[in-house]
Amino acid sequence: MIEIRGLTKRYGSLTAVDGLDLTIGQGEIFGFIGPNGAGKSTTMKVLACLLRKFEGSAKVAGLDVRTHADEIRTMLGYMPDFLGVYDDLTVDEYLQFFASAMRVPRKKRGAIIGSVLELTDLTEKRRSMVSGLSRGMQQRLGVARVLIHEPKVLLLDEPASGLDPRARIEMRALLTELGRMGKSLMVSSHILSELAEMCTSIGIIERGKLMYAGSITDAYSRVSAGERVAVRLEDEAAAPRAVRALEGDERVAGVKPDDKGRLVVTLRPGAHGHHFLLEILLREGARIASFTPLEVKLEDAFLTLTKGAVQ
Structure with missing residues (x-):
């Protein structure tokens, strides 16, 4: 039309x-x-x-x-x-x-x-x-x-x-x-x-x-980042060690804390599944309070494709 x-x-x-x-x-x-x-x-x-x-x-x-x-x-x-x-x-x-x-x-x-x-x-x-x-x-x-x-x-x-x-x-x-x-x-x-x-x-x-x-x-x-998972640990003192272990895996693009007290783990494009994250955390002795895969939202695609140029 x-x-x-x-x-x-x-x-x-x-x-x-x-x-x-x-x-x-x-x-x-x-x-x-x-x-x-x-x-x-x-x-x-x-x-x-x-x-x-x-x-x-x-x-x-x-x-x-x-x-x-x-x-x-x-x-x-x-x-x-x-x-x-x-x-x-x-x-x-x-x-x-x-x-x-x-x-x-x-x-x-x-x-x-x-x-x-x-x-x-x-x-x-x-x-x-x-x-x-x-x-x-x-x-x-x-x-x-x-x-x-x-x-x-x-x-x-x-x-x-x-x-x-x-x-x-x-x-x-x-x-x-x-x-x-x-x-x-x-x-x-x-x-x-x-x-x-x-x-x-x-x-x-x-x-x-x-x-x-x-x-x-x-x-x-088309969002440049891969899948994301939010992890909440029962013991916040264990977070630095958990971050080092996660970032040491080639399938992980990065780990950042969010404003809800969680660690947001971003996987590299092509990395599929989340089970290996659990294996890493458990191997490090981390006690997991929650483990939540995050959906990609339209806002993510918008910000990526416009290079974040929101006014």
Whole structure:
């Protein structure tokens, strides 16, 4: 549904997006990750036909954003990182206004508004003033707004920004449901753990360059460090001796204490299994209170692939 080739966008001497190549298929939930100023919003604005001067090409459903902007807008919903709402309208009036702006036939508006309100769990708020909605409800109303013309592709820039934990859970459930409905989603976010649970694929961008695009599983495998295990000893005085013994094994890349009083052992890439760590510790007479393999998280892949350049 989305195809970008060699996309480059400059603002004066600043290159916001630099030679970006990206493909997002139908029904995919694509997480777009990167530090502030990495080029995420600029890329979305190009796809939303809001920026015309750029190098390379960008297509939505096979249509070029330069030459088929009007057609693309009928099939695409764009929610920027700050979506203003009109506080002096009711929820119904707000959606009626945008249904009219998107040229939704008058006879269909009532049914479509009812449908998007049900989908976003705002049916009971239809007659409420927008000003009385919580931040989370206003964000869901923003999603309802971009769904009003029944688009096939959604570009959502930081949709969970500023939401409390409960509202983030509700937003994640909503976006997952949209993916099940066959819509293609491009979602940017700094809440990496939620992208890991929701997205079918991710792209990591830094300083305008795409560092990675593919499955989350493959992103994990690209983390430079190997598997990690957290070990807690019953006797902290035994830690120095245990560290020396562990670091003396060629399969161990390093041992560092964490902020929970544990020793975090990092294995070298290619080292499989953890049993040999137990053998080393027991041989040294260490009494083990806990031994916990640590999962690689999306944050680890993000920091590795962007060289830790989080802002």
